[in-house]
Amino acid sequence: MPTYPNQRGRFGQFGGMYVPETLMPAIHELDLIYQKIKRDKAFQLEFQTCLKNFVGRPTPLYFAERLTKTLGGAKIYLKREDLCHTGAHKINNTVGQALLTRRMKKKRVIAETGAGQHGVAVATVAAMFGLEAEIYMGTEDMERQSLNVFRMRLLGSKVTGVNAGSRTLKDAISEAMRDWTTNVATTHYLLGSVLGAHPYPMMIRDFQSVIGREARKQILAAEGRLPHCLVACVGGGSNSIGLFYPFVKDTKVKMVGVEAGGLGIESGKHAARFSGGKPGVLHGTMTYLLQDQDGQVNPTHSVSAGLDYPAVGPEHSFYHDTERIHYTSATDQEALAAFDLLSQTEGIIPALESAHAVAEVVKLAPTMKKNQILIMNLSGRGDKDVQQIAEMRGIPL
Amino acid sequence: MKNRIQQTFNDLQAKGEKALIPYIMAGDPSLEVTESLVLTLAEAGADLIELGVPFSDPIADGPVIQQAAERALKSGTTLKKILSTVRSLRTKTHVPLIFMAYYNTILTMGLENFCQQAVSAGVDGVIVPDVPPEESDELCQATKAAGGPVVIFLLAPTSTPPRRKDVIQRTHGFIYYVSLTGITGAQLPDLAQVKKNVQTIQKIGKKPVAVGFGIATPEQAHNVAQFADGVIIGSALVRNIAEHHQDPDFLSRIKTTTVNLKAALR
Numbered sequence: 001m002p003t004y005p006n007q008r009g010r011f012g013q014f015g016g017m018y019v020p021e022t023l024m025p026a027i028h029e030l031d032l033i034y035q036k037i038k039r040d041k042a043f044q045l046e047f048q049t050c051l052k053n054f055v056g057r058p059t060p061l062y063f064a065e066r067l068t069k070t071l072g073g074a075k076i077y078l079k080r081e082d083l084c085h086t087g088a089h090k091i092n093n094t095v096g097q098a099l100l101t102r103r104m105k106k107k108r109v110i111a112e113t114g115a116g117q118h119g120v121a122v123a124t125v126a127a128m129f130g131l132e133a134e135i136y137m138g139t140e141d142m143e144r145q146s147l148n149v150f151r152m153r154l155l156g157s158k159v160t161g162v163n164a165g166s167r168t169l170k171d172a173i174s175e176a177m178r179d180w181t182t183n184v185a186t187t188h189y190l191l192g193s194v195l196g197a198h199p200y201p202m203m204i205r206d207f208q209s210v211i212g213r214e215a216r217k218q219i220l221a222a223e224g225r226l227p228h229c230l231v232a233c234v235g236g237g238s239n240s241i242g243l244f245y246p247f248v249k250d251t252k253v254k255m256v257g258v259e260a261g262g263l264g265i266e267s268g269k270h271a272a273r274f275s276g277g278k279p280g281v282l283h284g285t286m287t288y289l290l291q292d293q294d295g296q297v298n299p300t301h302s303v304s305a306g307l308d309y310p311a312v313g314p315e316h317s318f319y320h321d322t323e324r325i326h327y328t329s330a331t332d333q334e335a336l337a338a339f340d341l342l343s344q345t346e347g348i349i350p351a352l353e354s355a356h357a358v359a360e361v362v363k364l365a366p367t368m369k370k371n372q373i374l375i376m377n378l379s380g381r382g383d384k385d386v387q388q389i390a391e392m393r394g395i396p397l
Numbered sequence: 398m399k400n401r402i403q404q405t406f407n408d409l410q411a412k413g414e415k416a417l418i419p420y421i422m423a424g425d426p427s428l429e430v431t432e433s434l435v436l437t438l439a440e441a442g443a444d445l446i447e448l449g450v451p452f453s454d455p456i457a458d459g460p461v462i463q464q465a466a467e468r469a470l471k472s473g474t475t476l477k478k479i480l481s482t483v484r485s486l487r488t489k490t491h492v493p494l495i496f497m498a499y500y501n502t503i504l505t506m507g508l509e510n511f512c513q514q515a516v517s518a519g520v521d522g523v524i525v526p527d528v529p530p531e532e533s534d535e536l537c538q539a540t541k542a543a544g545g546p547v548v549i550f551l552l553a554p555t556s557t558p559p560r561r562k563d564v565i566q567r568t569h570g571f572i573y574y575v576s577l578t579g580i581t582g583a584q585l586p587d588l589a590q591v592k593k594n595v596q597t598i599q600k601i602g603k604k605p606v607a608v609g610f611g612i613a614t615p616e617q618a619h620n621v622a623q624f625a626d627g628v629i630i631g632s633a634l635v636r637n638i639a640e641h642h643q644d645p646d647f648l649s650r651i652k653t654t655t656v657n658l659k660a661a662l663r
């Protein structure tokens with residue numbers, strides 16, 4: 001079985017390096033440095049040590065007994081990325097890239113953020129490594145996630161609002177790319193998901209694969225066998241590929257990626273790229289993209305800022321077309337119901353993004369046999385969403 | 398046969414002039430205005446004209462051109478309609494026309510289809526800012542099969558010597574040298590370094606080099622034209638159009654601006 005991507009950053013027809021000439025030398029430099037550190041034992045040891053002592057890894061693989069009983073089907077395990085420092089899987093990647101930034105002797109990092117989780121993770125490693133950080137965030141997302149904006153500022157980062165276009169994650173990425181184009185000599189773009197030009201999708205997948213490697217070991221220790229099914233939410237696709245990738249060659253393990261169904265696929269107001277999108281090029285990569293008949297990128301909608309993006313990581317597009325991973329979606333409403341369910345049956349408040357995965361588990365687990373095992377990636381905790389949910393329910397805090 | 402772009406640069410060289418290349422956003426504020434603007438620019442001395450194809454997510458552009466793209470999309474501009482405008486323009490002017498289009502807009506039409514339609518409409522060149530040489534094989538094959546438009550590549554201050562060589566080899570029209578490490582609409586940097594880079598590129602390839610990004614005034618154009626084969630005026634003109642397109646003397650105002658710019662290149 002060949003490994004992907006190929007040398008030109010392709011996962012089949014997807015991926016590639018579609019960036020302006022000004023950035024190309026930096027992209028190649030990043031590719032070269034990443035090739036080197038991937039095989040560098042000292043770097044990998046440094047990374048593992050940081051994940052252990054700073055992030056708090058390994059995260060538990062938790063048997064959700066009450067949820068399992070409630071749904072009455074498969075045995076449900078939760079991979080507890082919500083217990084990572086800063087509350088989501090995003091920190092795994094930011095630690096890796098911060099170490100890389102130090103190797104490149106760059107002093108400044110920039111990033112985009114949607115839900116604010118990646119922004120907080122960047123602000124955190126910037127503080128820890130003594131880097132200057134500027135984080136771009138759509139002004140609509142700044143409203144939805146004001147708590148995280150404040151956290152980033154507390155950590156010493158500059159948060160810059162982006163007022164262009166839809167004022168969400170996609171516009172924050174565009175603005176970060178413009179900053180990078182201008183300051184490429186001194187600045188590393190610390191991208192937050194398996195998106196963008198090669199080598200980002202590969203590099204971020206590798207950094208996040210710690211999730212799946214741990215989960216594999218943990219389930220073998222707990223059950224002595226591999227799971228039947230993996231479930232994760234898919235925004236850009238980093239927490240899902242992080243869990244899935246170490247199982248890709250285990251062809252008996254089914255994998256389900258859950259996109260944001262928003263107000264329903266029929267409404268057109270969603271971020272389900274595999275339901276309404278077709279291949280196109282955005283932000284440096286060829287991948288499934290929500291677009292109109294003229295190739296203009298469509299506005300998206302999701303209750304969850306972290307899933308509200310019109311494109312998906314190119315590796316996911318590849319696994320979609322080759323049918324290795326099955327993609328589905330959960331609506332805002334389903335995610336909100338799942339949010340309550342997990343909170344009240346397990347005492348775990350999930351991030352709204354992760355609640356989309358929970359919503360799929362609610363549908364899937366009862367159709368499975370009691371001796372079958374399902375692992376869901378609980379990508380983050382819901383503290384950041386509590387305020388938004390109270391507001392939606394008309395509850396003043 | 399030489400294409401219209403090469404022919405234009407040859408003619409200018411014979412006259413000892415440098416090329417004036419204005420950039421406007423097609424459909425900002427409407428395609429009717431774009432059509433009269435192209436004719437006005439050509440009459441007033443523009444040697445080649447770049448037409449921006451609006452895209453929802455223009456990562457290489459600063460706020461001025463971003464907003465122009467938003468206005469153009471709001472006015473209902475599509476690539477197909479821009480091609481019709483070019484068809485109509487071709488009954489009135491022979492000025493070389495170059496599209497500046499983000500990849501997804503032409504990819505959606507289908508590369509072969511786009512190239513055939515562009516050639517038949519009379520588009521001479523295409524600049525795709527998010528397609529570096531590494532990703533240009535499909536596009537170049539399609540333009541070759543359709544007999545045009547020529548692909549114009551960019552070089553930047555960050556481009557390494559091997560990349561320069563590669564781009565020069567691929568070039569059939571001119572090389573677009575980006576004056577600064579940044580996006581459109583930024584400030585023109587110190588020209589000494591720009592001059593050095595442009596001259597290096599000219600020496601390697603003996604192909605025309607036009608400089609863009611940050612050039613706004615006739616004086617700046619004049620200074621760049623001391624070493625470059627052409628100057629591209631983008632954001633300054635786009636801003637002028639945004640601010641004055643409703644004035645009664647709008648076209649004569651653009652004409653005067655253009656005449657002054659061209660005078661600085663003779």
Ligand SMILES: Cc1ncc(COP(=O)(O)O)c(C=O)c1O
Nearest residue numbers: 117235236237238239306379380
């Ligand atoms: C907790 C959480 N889960 C998931 C996502 C979606 O991103 P990805 O698909 O890259 O994991 C985000 C993004 O902000 C997030 O904060």
